[in-house]
Amino acid sequence: MSHPHPELGPPPPLPEHGLRIVALGGLGEIGRNMAVFEFEGRLLIVDCGVLFPEPDQPGVDLILPDFEYIRGRLDDIEAVVLTHAHEDHIGAVPYLLRERRDIPLVGAKLTLALIEAKLTEHRIQPVKQEVVEGQRHRYGPFECEFFAVNHSIPDALAVAVRTPAGIVLHTGDFKMDQLPMDGRLTDLGGFARLGAEGVDLLMSDSTNSEVPGFVTSERDIAPVIDDVIRTAEKRIIVACFASHIHRVQQAIDSAEKYGRKVALIGRSMVRNMGVARDLGYLRVPPGLLVDSREIEEWPPEDVVLICTGSQGEPMAALSRMANRDHPIRVAEGDTVLLASSLVPGNETAVNKVINGLTRWGARVVHKGNALVHVSGHAAAGELLYVLNATKPSNFMPVHGEWRHLRAHAKLARLTGVPDENIVIAEDGVVVDLLDGQAKVVGAVPAGYVFVDGTSVGDITEVALKDRRILGDEGFISVVVVVDTTTGKLSGGPEITARGSGIDPDSLDLVIPQIERALQDAAADGVADVQQIRRVLRRTLGRWVSDSYRRRPMIIPVVVEI
Amino acid sequence: MSHPHPELGPPPPLPEHGLRIVALGGLGEIGRNMAVFEFEGRLLIVDCGVLFPEPDQPGVDLILPDFEYIRGRLDDIEAVVLTHAHEDHIGAVPYLLRERRDIPLVGAKLTLALIEAKLTEHRIQPVKQEVVEGQRHRYGPFECEFFAVNHSIPDALAVAVRTPAGIVLHTGDFKMDQLPMDGRLTDLGGFARLGAEGVDLLMSDSTNSEVPGFVTSERDIAPVIDDVIRTAEKRIIVACFASHIHRVQQAIDSAEKYGRKVALIGRSMVRNMGVARDLGYLRVPPGLLVDSREIEEWPPEDVVLICTGSQGEPMAALSRMANRDHPIRVAEGDTVLLASSLVPGNETAVNKVINGLTRWGARVVHKGNALVHVSGHAAAGELLYVLNATKPSNFMPVHGEWRHLRAHAKLARLTGVPDENIVIAEDGVVVDLLDGQAKVVGAVPAGYVFVDGTSVGDITEVALKDRRILGDEGFISVVVVVDTTTGKLSGGPEITARGSGIDPDSLDLVIPQIERALQDAAADGVADVQQIRRVLRRTLGRWVSDSYRRRPMIIPVVVEI
Incomplete structure (x- = not known):
């Protein structure tokens, strides 16, 4: 995703007593949720999920957060807190643990059991610490308190992160079903108690912020x-x-x-x-x-x-x-x-x-003709409850595309959070909480890392662009053989076309044109392989464009013998 | 689209006094609406639209009905009735007129004006006959009566086709806005009058048949x-x-x-x-x-x-x-x-x-957050009005995917049309109305015809399959030069990869494997180009699969000198 704050440079050093928050995913998109907290040189990560590819990312299996920001500092990570076991919150854990196996995974019983079953398939045995709602645990300088939240999977948690910089409440994914199947309510009372204590920053699930009202039970x-x-x-x-x-x-x-x-x-x-x-x-x-x-x-x-x-x-x-x-x-x-x-x-x-x-x-x-599904994410009416219960000094909408982040920001404004204390950040934007004020201070790279087959990160935007051209238009390759001793064309042109929709028989029409272009080029003294390739590309490309108004990828190959 | 009635063969000859109906589009899909009526050797066409491609039809601009069924009988066409000027009802007219320029186009004033403006861009001057609701006109053996219908474009018409075989009412696209902007109501009274006379077959718009109730005005x-x-x-x-x-x-x-x-x-x-x-x-x-x-x-x-x-x-x-x-x-x-x-x-x-x-x-x-759009198609409640007003002996849902056709059939059943008189047909299915009974009697080809750039029909399913592979996985080509006089490898292997996401440097690793495979093959007496290609494909394909778990398209090229 392109960056919305093109003016943002690398962040300044984190001031003492400041808490730094960088989302490597989940802001400006629905998926690959991952937030990195930093205090006094130590890191705490909340969630580490995957994003599923869209049609314009062909052949991609998964999209991971870019770990580059933390890659040099893996030993500074105190823990990864997993709020619940959905793929967009845990799916990238195996890839993170490949980089450092013994990062402790913190989560509720079911969450850890499901991630462990997944890691077994990756042949990784994780270091786990099970937590229960209501508990407090310290991971380095981060004191975490866990709250029950209701979601479309059991055992989901919100987490409050306490540091000397203040209290940050991260809701994870949640909704506020008041008659949940398992009787496990979102702990609004706990949120209110935290609000009374003083929530310096609320990071809250924005997925359904555009949906008015309340989610059906x-x-x-x-x-x-x-x-x-x-x-x-x-x-x-x-x-x-x-x-x-x-x-x-x-x-x-x-x-x-x-x-x-x-x-x-x-x-x-x-x-x-x-x-x-x-x-x-x-x-x-x-x-x-x-x-x-x-x-x-x-x-x-x-x-x-x-x-x-x-x-x-x-x-x-x-x-x-x-x-x-x-x-x-x-x-x-x-x-x-x-x-x-x-x-x-x-x-x-x-x-x-x-x-x-x-x-x-x-x-x-299906949900279009019967009430057979309800969303797992709080709608606007429920989000207002959380905003009013926690009365945050600062607000940062998370888990959402731009439309959802803006809609959630508007809800925060309506409940009284001052405009200047609302931070809409995209992936990679660096937010510092310092002296009670959340502020954007810079940005770090947070691009897509594509998983395709067994490889991670080999597929680049360039390869995807090639795939899009190949997928829309196919290709035509033309091979010629050049004798380097004589400098003369001694084989080909051999033309191969796939997916171009061009009648193979009509390709015979272009061969004389290519031969003539090569003869003309030779007469002009063209002998260099690069130049011959250019002649081939130009001649073939122009013919296809003129004859068919198409733009397949043109692949000129010159073999020297 | 694959065929739902695999058992259907070509239809028998049309019995005398029978009316034959073949939809070349619009049944089993939303788009490229086109129905061909035949009586005593003469043809009447209702609509001739395009379908817009889906993501798995990459690079395709438009999809046309297959005109093959009528290609040998263009002179039998009395007229093309255009119910309204939406692309899915008129978009393929320029392509049909390319095959016979003087087919009369019949429609309301605005419909004809808009198709004419479009045809001007194709440099075609059509033969037009303007009609007005309430009028009756005869085109060969087909007596057509036109009815006003309300839709998301002005001047939309339904058409009743009278032949000695009976009365068929084709609604075109419609809804039943009771307070339309221009005061032009769907002529339910006219439908009822036709119903009193006896509608032998109703062909009615199914787009919104799954939507309960009524469309907002x-x-x-x-x-x-x-x-x-x-x-x-x-x-x-x-x-x-x-x-x-x-x-x-x-x-x-x-x-x-x-x-x-x-x-x-x-x-x-x-x-x-x-x-x-x-x-x-x-x-x-x-x-x-x-x-x-x-x-x-x-x-x-x-x-x-x-x-x-x-x-x-x-x-x-x-x-x-x-x-x-x-x-x-x-x-x-x-x-x-x-x-x-x-x-x-x-x-x-x-x-x-x-x-x-x-x-x-x-x-x-947008329609997701405000009432800024209403559908142009009658919902289930409105469709019931039309079924009850026309009391058809036979019913054939049109303009819809399977889900819509089945839902509409269910509505017809509820209003009393007997099961055995409801015909759910897909594109190409031949329906005969004979002695008051509509029946499926066979099928004709009605596949997709793809428009890409200037060409119509050159893109085949094979080319699209190639595009899907290329778009998902890219390709790797390997070129070798073989001296036919000596039978020896005298150039290459030269490897080119695009969109494969494979590290170009790693391609050097496979070259010795290919050289070895070719040497082994030569030692085994392999000299034929086809066989060499197979060796190249197998060696390269196996290496990519083993190293990357990917399946790019493998293109082996052997140039003989």
Whole structure:
């Protein structure tokens, strides 16, 4: 992402007693949340997540925060506090631990169990410190107090960071469900107590700051899901996030009630629900679960499949079912329940899945036609409660794109935070809390680090630009062989075109033009490989442009023999 | 699009007195609407639109219906009836007229004026026949009666096609605004009269069939738009579709009221509003319009810019303003009004535009945070009115993806159309209306025809697949030169990689492997170019996969000298 404060240079040294905050992700985007706190030379990190790529980042698997800012100071890190176990908060931990394995990971029981299961796949055994809401722990100069918050995964925490520079409350992701499934409320009382003590800076989740009002309680969607399962005729397929334990619980409860067996489908679903069950976060009646490989042996009216793929991920089971590319054949009378949000950017993919399933005769129930999902993030009405409870001296909206950060800033203004104490920062912007005032003092690099296959950071913006050109227009390469002893063309031109949409037969038309251009160039004394390449590129490029009004990538290759 | 009725073969000959209907677009997709009616060897076409490409159709400009079905029978076409002037109903007309210039175009005044302006750019002078609602006209064996319908463009028509086979009512796109801006209601009374006479087949717009209830009246959004313009501090930028004359009228009316000048920006906006103004569909007070090139000379608080780009099109003015790549510099206090729907597939692009504009300080008002747009398509409640008024013997939902067609079919069932008289067809499915019964009798090819640059149909699915691979993974090419007289390798390997994200220096590592593989192959007697290519592909592909877990396109080139 380009930088909004082009005038910002590197920050000055951090003054004594000042607290420095640099978000390496999550500001100006939804994802890769990571905030670095610094006090007296020591660092505390809150969250370390990934961002999922957009269509204009083709072939990219994941996007990480750029660790460059902390790379030379890994030994200064006291701990990484993980507020909860969603990928956009923990997904980059394996990559950070590759750089220093023994950074302590701090979090609630489920959060640590899920990150540990993930790290096992990366063959990393982490150093963990489990915490519980209400506790205080010191990590170097940072005294952290943990607060329960309600979110779409159990065990989420907010964290207050106390240093001599003041008290900073970081909410993590949260909402304020007043009748949560597990009875675990966001600790608004704790926030108010902290507010009475004096919150010097509030960093609060902005994801839903544009949404007016309040998020519906999880409790209100349970009857809807129950009804879908009760009235379904044939097979039921429930798709949701692999971390949404409460949603899976709802499906399991209804399946049991109506005498259906349950199969879990998808590696991350099986892994996470195994962890959740072992720790007591998911209640599964004995004998209810059946192996997904045996599910075809049960009559359709006796099963509920719970799977991933609710975002239309092309390789997930649900997409493959929609394309009839999966052993489970969706048929007339089946019901598919998409019990999840629609993450921005996935609209087209999810629409394809809905249409595919509908075509085969399934009834598809989704948030567009039934109340089968509620957001995990506080809407504007709830955000006001937190602002009013904490009465922060300074406010910095986090976790959001520009539209969300600005909308949240406006809410803070309405509750009385003075304009000059509201800091809208993007990734990499350096904010110092000094003498009770938060201020932007500079910026550090915080660009995207792309993961593609096994490599991290090899894919650059240049490679992505090449991919975009290749993806839109294809390429044409032309090879000629030059004899260096005689300086004469002794092979080719050999032309290869892929993805260009240009009739291969018509390529014969350009060969004489290229030969003539090379002869002319030779007559003018052109012998240098670079110059020959230029002649090839120009001749071929002009022909394609004139004949087809297209701009494929032109690749001239000169082989010297 | 793959075919849902894989068992369908070519249709039998059309029985005498039977009416045949083949949609070449618009069924199973939103766009490229085109229905071909056939009776006693003569053809009538209703609409001829384009479909806009999705992200997995990279580099494609437009998608046309496949004219192959009618290509050999162009002289049998009596007329093309155009229900209204939206691109998804008229956009492919220039391509059809390229095949036969004198096909008569039938439509209302504004529809014909807008298609004519478009055809002028293609240097085609069409044969036109203007019609007015309430009229009946005969085109060969087809007697057509036209009905006023209300839509998001003026002058939209439904058409009833009478033949001895029965009465077919095709609604075109419509909604049922009961207080329309121009007072032109959808002619429900006419539909009822036709119903009393006996509608043998209803073909009705399914776009919003999943949306419960009724579309808000255009009239209800006027005060919202007025309020946005009244209260704006600085510059106002209104973005909407270039054909939405009523929306532009609302902006112009408010601009005049609050003493602001108006500039139109965007080629299609200027062209269409010129046509609309000339014909009296748009009222512009004298002196209100200023040239867009002079707009920077007016104080920001004195202007309203009306532009295209509401779908986040990257080359449109609005996107370029969001990226600070436009002479008009959006600044703190400016207001941007996106007075349009969000067409599925454009969510990511529009979100980028909103974030970009917000970053520079603009207030962005859009359908997500204010009632500034209503749909142009009847919701389920309105569709029921049409079903009940026409009481069709047979029903065929049109204009929609599978989810919409199925939802509309369900509405028809609820109003009493028997299941066996509801035909859900996809593009290319042949439906015969014979002895009062509509039936699927076969299928004809109706694939996508891609327009890219100046060429139509050159881009195939194979080329698109290549583009997707190139766009996701890039390519690596390896060139070797083989001396055919000696059979020996006499140049290369020369390796070129683009978009692969592979460290160019590391490519040196694979060259010895390739040389060794070629030597081994030569020792085994491999001399054939095809075989050498295979060796190159295998060696390079395996190295990339093992070293990087990637699958770029591998392009082996053997030049013989």
